[in-house]
Amino acid sequence: MSLIQLTATDLLKKLSAGEVTSVEVTQAFLDQIESADKQVGAFLSVTKDSALEQAADVDSRRKAGKPVGLLGGVPVAIKDLLCTKGQVTTCASKMLENFIPPYDATVVRKIREADGVLIGKTNMDEFAMGGSTENSALGKTSNPWNLDCVPGGSSGGAAACVAASMAPLSIGTDTGGSIRQPAGFCGVTGLKPTYGRVSRFGLIAFASSLDQIGPMARTAEDAALLLEAISGHDPMDSTSANVASPQFSQTVGKPLEGLRIGLVKEHFGDGLDSEVEATVREAVKVYQSLGATISDVSLPHNKYAIATYYIIAPSEASSNLARYDGVHYGHRCDEKQMIEQLAAEKKAFEESGDEEGLRNMDTSLVRMYRQSRAEGLGPEVKRRIMLGTYTLSAGYYDAYYLKALKVRRLIRQDYDTAFKEVDLIVGPTTPSTAFKTGAKTDDPLSMYLEDLYTVSANLAGVGGISIPCGFSTTGMPIGLQLQAPPLAEEKLLQASHMFQQATDWHTRRPELS
Amino acid sequence: MSESLPYKIVIGLEVHVQLATKTKLFCRCSTEYGNAPNTQTCPVCLAMPGAMPVMNREAFQLGMRTACALDLQIPLFTKWDRKNYYYPDLPKGYQISQFDLPMSEKGTLYISDPKGRFEPKDVGIIRAHLEEDAGKSMHDEANGKADSRIDLNRCGTPLLEIVSEPDMSSPEEAKAYLEELKLILSYLGVSDCNMQEGSLRVDANINLHIETKNGKIATPIVEIKNMNSFRAVERALHYEAPRQYDIWQETGGVIGEISKETRGWDDSAQVTRAQREKEDMSDYRYFPEPDLAPVTVTEAQIAEVKASLSELPQQIRKRLQADYKISEYDAEVIVNQGQATVDYYEALVSKVNDGKLAANWITQGVLRILKEQQIEIDAFPITTDRLADLLSAVQNKEIDTTRAKDVFEKLLESETSVADMMKEMGIEKVDDSAIDSLCRELLEANPKVVADLKAGKQQAVGSLIGQAKKKNPNIDPGSFRKLCLEIVQSM
């Protein structure tokens, strides 16, 4: 078996046994990127030199008998939404195409400290807004299982690079399903932790009250390893939970006794693809065979989740993205051209005696804002900024934003009630498998419905994981979603590991020519 | 023009105070004033993507101190909100402020005027909330350019916004409110209140309630900005009230029909002028700040802050009047100078045991010098010990008040003791027999004066005092006068 086909856990075993060096491992993945990424397009930037340097440093310390971190020289890919010091961080946007942060995100710093080798930055929907990575302004990512299909999103590159064996571990972010949905589409394991479990410092905000960083990997065991490295309280993030972080990599292997699993009635209704439903029901049977008891639970407000999400997330986004105005950094329009254009407009108004036109003309500052943002931001980002600006406006705030906050509380209460009866909620990650590139580009609403089963976890702040549970007749992966009460990531990982011990869906790899 | 109708002026004030923390409200950058532009910045206050705010507890603590001093109620739960607007000196595109759940509300501030220009009153305070300051824009329009430069050193400095009820009914009351507020803030040590450096900023809302034949009407509210001193506030309000009356006479526009207007005070022209509203400033799209946890406070913490408050100006004024039997006016003058002057006064009184005498010397002597030399009391060259020695000499009639003032002036320029200085100036107590003989000598030489005195014209003794002082400058005029009259009476 070649190095790139091994899990991070197995690579670590070989590394610590001295059977292989981090430089060899890193080089193997760099080679795979070199050969496979032309087709997949998972990476926006590959940091070959610094990765090999970092790997060599780990090797020399290991050789000298000095301590080596938890990730021990295993490569990790980072979604290009997290700041990496001295390395361009684009959010897949023209706006930040040349942005080089002077600091690391806390998660990136922790990965460095744990001796994870930073191999590159992965593609995504612009500012994480989207579910197919088609909204990237900087490149196209394909699903490694079928290059005509999308990898999902917004962490599409993060999922695709693991599926195509270009990185054993990868960091994604999840605001409404952006880790779990691409994990499902690409047949990998992706965990969205409880809100507050992982620091958001240095994560470029989309919707601050929903965003959460999480691990993507081949197995639950590997996800546990990476989560252990990145989780924990951070004084730089006031919303990070001040609780001790468990050693997930130690506990993931312990099977759960008397596991009570709940099936959400509302997740098996209209819109669910029959093949996906059948596969998910088979997966539930696997849990039954492992001794779990299955019962029905209800999340009655789940039907409002999408609507609630598409008010709260754009509202916060409209404010978070206000800083991209061309004043302090980021894209600024061509000023000379802009000033000339304004002068021409003014002249035209004057000549035609259009008093009102003159009165309503932009000042040069306003035009600079307007034009820089028009040029630097893509259509989906603009759509959400406009939506959010509207829902926060005077006269609409109560009807939209405030009401959405109330529904959000009800959604959380649904979970609290359900989790009195069951340990975990299990169901499909998405209503269907990965769709063809371009199939939903003109229909944002049907794209939004992809988040039907995943957004509630973000609104409620609970954790969720997607693991591979089968394939469609067309050969596309199907994801099984598990959700747990707040801060119960250990349970999510243990239950996922149990499933992966009993099945081999997670071991299948796409064949790239 | 119709006859003038009686109207009442209604004034409310919004004061922004920079809190005297070492570091900014949401990052650890220094708040020091006057350094090179953009040298006190970091990813947080530059609004770099991914940076997150972390609240400065010290700022919240200073806010609580102020709230307690203004009798504001502090709720146990308060949160942060985003106020969204675009401006180049606001790099995030929003300001972190407090909207519907401020850190304190419903307080009062007592104002009075020892000169009696208005009745003392409690001015209501609606709320005081914390927010971050913006940066500074500098518009460089020299050489036909229209460049703007941004300094973000100030961006993120903690501000306390204190909003009064519209309880003031004259520019004098408004000025008194501001002066008392400033005094309280400086006694608390929560702000340096330097208006020139922008650490205290005032906006005023003003309108008129006019008595017409058909009942009372209110004119539209005008907000006045750009006032750089309390004097400017007073003048702007004096200008604005009759202007509003005239506009109402012309247009008949009343509140509700015409929306609030913002006007700027032009100090050189001494007028207010309509200001162009900033683009899209009307709707700030407030919503709860998702990057910061709400702040919770306990009753015990509030009690602790209250217990830690030192004596406030109005309490000190009352105490000085009661303890040292000084006038309301003197107490006002001393207390308004600040804690250091009160300390100086109390130290002096404890040495000379005469509150009135000490107050006179401070209000007429010490404060005059401070003003002339533009110095603070801490830098005043005459210590309370030396001044007490001088006052004791006066009390013991070793020196008269006029000469004591000469000594006082000399003491300013040297560190010599009072005794040495008096010696140096040839000042010594003249013994009674010397006064007696000088008295008799002069009476003998001035029979006309003796005659006048006998006729009851007591003021005639003045010319003798003048002559006596020439012969011996150390003569105490009071003693001399008294003795002269006694001798003449016994003649």
Ligand SMILES: [Zn+2]
């Ligand atoms: Zn800073």
